[in-house]
Amino acid sequence: MALNKTEQRKQKSNWRGFLRLLMGANPPKLLLSIALGLSVIATVVSLVIPLFTKNVVDNFSLSSVSWWQVSGMALAFVTSAVASGVSTYLLNYAGQRVVAGIRDRLWKKLLVLPVRYYDNHGTGDTISRMTNDTAIIKGLIAEHTAGFITGMISIIGSVVVLLFMDWKMTLIMFSIFPIAFLILFPLGMQMYKVSKGLQAETASFTSVLNRVLSEIRLVKAANAEPVEYKEGSDGIQKLFKFGLKEGRIQALMSPLIMFVMLMLFVVLFGYGGTRVASGAITAGQLVAFMLYLFQIVMPITQITQFFTQTQKAMGATDTILKVLDHEEEDPHAGVAVKDASQSLHFEHVNFGYKEDEAVLKDVSFTMEAGKVTAIVGPSGSGKTTMFSLLERFYAQQSGEIRLGAEPIDQYSLVSWRSQIGYVSQESPLIAGTIRDNICYGLQHEVSEEALKRASEMAYANAFIEELPQKYDTEVGERGIKLSGGQRQRIAIARALLRDPKILMLDEATSSLDSKSEVVVQQALQNLMQGRTTLVIAHRLSTVVDADQIVFLDKGVVTGRGTHQELIESHEMYREFAAQQLQIQEQLIAEHSPVYAQ
Incomplete structure (x- = not known):
């Protein structure tokens, strides 16, 4: 009994959530009312048709057929058909409007969810919320709601008429429905469980597709096709099994409904025939009775x-609401940054992606305004995490990051992030043109002169002008049509166009060949001029030139100073510098003909 109460509470909660989701999508209430009103008119008119038929059967002769009867039946048919057609179109329109409203809310929400949400949710799963789940809700509104309402009106109207015509036959008919309900209700509950499982598995399969197809070059380079085929095939088989379960339930439901219909027809024809023979009812009444029976049985389907x-829609609503109810960022909450040309201070900052796993421990140092600070340390020491905290993708668990005297979390995200330029080892590009990528994220129109000036300072203009379509050249998905050096220079041009006061460089030349590195380094020098710069350093050349070096080991700052100061005082830094010097000598030896030229 407790399980039943739990299920009832869950059902009520699902319905409340569904209605909340619909109201949040701002459905066209007037349009829906008109559509449902027309559906009701079509149904009510169709209830009159069997009465015309009864009179025609009982008084069948050409002389007894009057034009007003023929005209009345024709008008009833036409009215029902037109009202039904218009209603179907309006409901489809309303359904599309509702699903567009839900998708708009979802899309807006997805853009303001914090980065931590995406750390814990697969891309394919999120895409499934936007596409598959919203389509299920649209199907319910556009295709099934009208059928349910008109079906209920048809059943109630037909039952009322039948009770007036012959209450005994009507009661016999109703004696069969409880049996059908007892059989079909458990099947409906099974269908609900299968539908939820199918939705979850579809989202999982979409996630696999998205991951594999977006990194198809890695898959092929690693000869991982057999592994990915097996994972995808497993997903297909799971979907197949859910589909079979759904098919088995439907295969049971359809014959059972047919069985109920046939049983009704046999019983009513047999009993009705005896009543016609005894004169209790007329043949016309029996025909009308059977027509009304159709108007009861067909809507049951x-x-x-x-x-x-x-x-299915309840399951979809549940997953959509989990996204919509998730805590979000407010990009406009806070004050605007008035002067970003100030020193940045990390003060006793502690952070971990999980509560019990610290990545940064009591980190304190100052980035002097307009100077270069390099972060050095072994892999996994927390260097990239510092960038994430500065970008405010995450909030520190304790301590403070300040711009001048003010904590950075008092500034609005829009204002704060507009002060930051970020160039990484793998500078991401969007599918689109070179112009789209350089101007990406800017809310104002960019002049051709400003675009070319930024490109020239980034040493990108030369190669762009050689392309057939110049700035309108398509870069491909993730910039795959460009070389690594070209992608880096476009990313630097993008940063220059934003004119940031704070610059973060994740050693943007480490993955380039020597020729590209020289050009990109020159572009970076242009970018760094007069800006507060934080560099994740992997190469000695970057470290030597930095105004300050911070050595980070396992999330702890173990040394601060210039290159010479750390060489003299920090053992791990001396090892780092010695390794870098050895690597540099090897590269010079390997490429000596190139340098000689």
Whole structure:
């Protein structure tokens, strides 16, 4: 009994959530009212048709047929058809409007969810919320809601008329429905469980597809096709099994509904025939009775489909609301940054992606305004995490990061992030043109002169002008049509165009060949002039030139100073410098003909 109460509470909660989701999408209420009103008119008119038929059968002769009867039946048919057609179109329109509203809310929400949300949710799973789940809700509104409402009106109207015509036959008919309900209800509950499982598995399979297809070059380079085929095939088989379960339930439901219909027809024809023979009812009444029976039985199929789709929609609503109710960032909350040309201070900063796993421990140092600070240390020491905290992708668990005297979390995200330029080892590009990528994220129109000036300072203009379509050249997905050096220079041009006061460089030349590195280093020198710069350093050349070096080991700052100061005082830094010097000598020896030229 407790389980039943729990299920009932869950059902009520699902319905409340569904209604909240619909209201949040701002459905066209007037349009929906008109559509449902027309559906009701079409149904009510169709209830009159069997009464015309009764009179025609009971008084069948050419002389007894009057034009007003023929005209009335024709008008009833036409009215029902037109009202039904217009209603279907309006409901589809309303359904599309609602799903567009839900998708708009979802899309807006996805853009303001914190980075931590995406750390814990697969891309494919999130895409499934936007596409598959919203389509299920649209199907319920556009295709099944009208059928349910008109079906209920048809059933109630037909039952009322039948009770007036012959209450005994009507009661016999109703004696069969409880049996059908006892059989079909458990099947409906099973369909709900299968539908939820199918939705979850579809989202998981979409996630696999998204991951594999977006990194198809890695898959091929690693000869991972067999591994990925097996994972994808497993997903297909799981979907297949869920589909079979759904098919088995439907295979049971359809014959059972047919069995109920046939049983009704046999019983009513047998009993009705005896009543016609005894003169209790006329042949016309029996025909009308059977026509009304059709108007009861046929909507039952629609109502069954409505409840099946409703169960799917409840599952979809649950997953969509989890996204919509998730804590979000407010990009405009806070004050604007007035002067970003100030020193940045890390003061006793502690942070971990999980509560019990610290990545940064009591980190304190100052980035002097307009100077270069290099972060050095072994892999996994927390260097990239510092960048994430500065970008405010995450909030430190304790301590403070200040710009001048003010904590950075008092500034709005929009204002704060507009002060920062970030160039990484693998500078991301969007699918689009070179112009789209350089101007990406800017809210104002960029003049051709400003675009070319930024490109020239980034040493990108030369190669762009050689391309057939110049700035309108398509870069491909993730910039795959460009070389690594070209992508880096476009990223630097993008940063220059934003004119940031704070610059973060994740050693943007470490993955380039020597020729590209020289050009990109020159572009970076242009970018760094007069800006507060934080560099994740992997190469000695970057470290030697830095105004300050911070050595980070396992999340702890173990040394601060210039290159010479750390060489003299920090053992691990001396090892780092010696390794870098050895690597540099090897590269010079390997490429000596190149340098000689």
